[in-house]
Amino acid sequence: MPELDSTYMRTQACRATPTPWLCLPDELMLTHHTFRSDKYIEAPRYDREREISLLTGKLSVEQASRYRRRVTTARALELASVRHVSAGKLRVEGFAVVHTPGRFIGKCGVDLQHVSIVWPNDDPVNRQDIPWPQAVSERFVQCFNGYQ
Structure with missing residues (x-):
């Protein structure tokens, strides 16, 4: 299977600074959302993406669900869940x-904006290694909620 195009980061990255991987402060809380009852994506899916998507802010299940799907059912909200992590915690883990x-176009660091989690952290706009090794996926998972 051919590898996904790595230009996504360059085309989607924030243009407010020349370093869109540093424009968000370490203390900024991020939200990882799922519609599948605590079944989160733990690594980029090789055939679909080069990163994991999170949202800025410490969002509730309803806020994150409505951001991802403007119209959502009560049942979808019951099955959805969120977990939180700071940008700094992810950076410390590589x-x-x-x-x-x-x-x-908006201010850096306000709630309800998309962020991409990339590994490794060396030149992430131009390089995103996929698939992630199992140890990297485990480090990612351990950054969240109860693991802190």
Whole structure:
């Protein structure tokens, strides 16, 4: 299977600074959301993405669900869940937190903006290694909620 195009980060990265992997402060809380009852993506899916998507802010299940799907059912909200981590915690563990707001232009660090978690953290706009080794996925998971 051919590897996914690595230009996504360059085209989607924040243009407010020349280093979109550093424009968000370490203390900024991030939200990882799932619609599948605590079944989170633990590494980029090789055939679909080069990063893991998170949202800025310490969002509730409903806030994150409505961001991802404007219309969502009560049942979808019951099955959804979120977990939280600071940008700094991910950076300490060797991940890059790349601000990828897409076409939306806004301030860096405000709630409800998209960020991409990339490994390794060396030149993340141009390099995203996939698949992640199992040890890297485990480090990613351990960054969240109860593991802190």
